[in-house]
Amino acid sequence: MAKVELGEEEAMLQGQADIWQYMFGFVESMALKCAVELGIADIINSYGHPVTMSQITSSIGSPSPDINCLARIMRLLVRKRVFSANPHPETGDKLYGLTHSSKLLLRESELSLAPMIVAQNHPWLLAPWHCMSKCVKEGGIAFEKAHGSEIWDFALANPEFNKLFNEAMACASKVTMKAILSTYKDGFDGIGSLVDVGGGTGTVVTEIVKAHPHIRGINFDLPHVVSTALEYPGVSHVGGDMFVAIPSADGIFMKWTMHDWSDEDCIKILKNCRKAIPEKSGKVIIVDLVLQPDGEGIFDGAGLLFDLVMVAHASGGKERTEVEWKKVLEEGGFPRYNIIKIPAPQSIIEAYPM
Incomplete structure (x- = not known):
């Protein structure tokens, strides 16, 4: 259907409406965070059926809840189709x-995004967004400008942030892993050992080993990260630095790792990956966004948001188009690749050394 051209006055009015919407875009995020902190979804779910406002407020655990305040928050979240409301x-x-x-x-x-919502709206992760114009003017890393150190060093020095961040990554991993394991069933065939590089607390590689018991899983991350990981049969935790060396295995898995780093850093990581896998039979499985700036897919708009998250939080990282992925892979020693779409924001990029 062709778009209807607006007159000048209507276009200006629409432009004004758009700017107001964008200006207060943070309100939706904060209302969502409020709902998570109050456990609104959990309260409704505990009843097993839709409930009244008074039933919600009586379950919040406060002696004097402001029912009018909550009603106004819920009105917005209903408008955004986060909750339903019917008489x-x-x-x-x-x-x-x-x-x-x-x-x-x-x-x-099992597929909760609540920890990610709490983390992304925490003052620690919101502060770097206020430094983006500084990054444009001066260069540098937004997170470092806000906190005096890059995100990984900040996590090392701050156990509370480390826990917040790891829980957020773990919950997002479960959502993505469901999509991977349901659509990439044959992708792990022929892999006897698999290293999850940047695997955090081991959530991802544990799910892979559960689904493919023939695989010996290795969860590889910084020592202070793997020190908090739980034990699981078939999975070992190894602390180290992917810029120095990666444990040897038949295959390497990297989910939402490469986008944290610059092209130069990604090439270093890929070169270490190549050293760690068999030259003829090895492969690297990358789970990351393949950016479609003009795409109309269900997650293409979110991809542009994720790219700015990289500006705010990462150490020179970015989301990449296929052209950008091809360049990084080739320079890292992987001339052949295959992109597989999955029902998630990310795609699977299989990279081969020959």
Whole structure:
């Protein structure tokens, strides 16, 4: 359907409406964080059916909740389809229910994004966003400008942040891994040992080993990260530095790791990957965004947001287009690659040394 051209006055009015929306875009994120902190989705879920506002507030655990304040927050979240709201057929009272979106806010759900929402809206991770114009003017790293050190050093010195960050990454990993394991079933065939580079607390490689018990999993990350990892049969935890050396294995897995780093750093990582795998049979499995700046796919718009997250939080990292991936892979020693789309923001990039 062709777009209807607006008149000058209508276009200016629409432009004004857009700017107001963008200006207060943070309000939606903060309302979402509030819902997670109050456990709204969990309260509704505990009843097993849609509930009234008074039922929600009576379960919050406060002696004097402000029901009007919560009603206004819920009104926005209903508008955004995070929750549903329908009148009771007999009393007419508004009944709030879960949607596909709010099911991702359930704390005990296997596919909960609640820890990621709390982390991304924490002052620690919000502060670098205020330094983006400085980065444009001066260069440098936004996180370092905000906190005096890069994110990995900050995590090393701050156990509370380290826990917050690791829990966020772990919950996001579970969502992505469901998509990977359901659509990339044959991709792990022929791999006897697999190193998850930047594997955090081992959530990802544990899921892979559960689904493919023939694989010996190695969770590889910085020593202070793997020190908090839980033990699981078939998985070993190794502390180290991917810029120095990577443990040898049949295959290497990297999920949301490469986007944290500059092209130069990615090439160093890939060269170490090549040294760690068999030249003829080895492969590297990269799970990362393949940016489509003009794409109309369900996650293409989110890809541009993720790219700016890299500006705010990463050490020179970025999301890459296929052209940019090809350049990095070739210079890192992987002339052949294959991109596989999965039902997630990321794609799977299989990279081969020959």
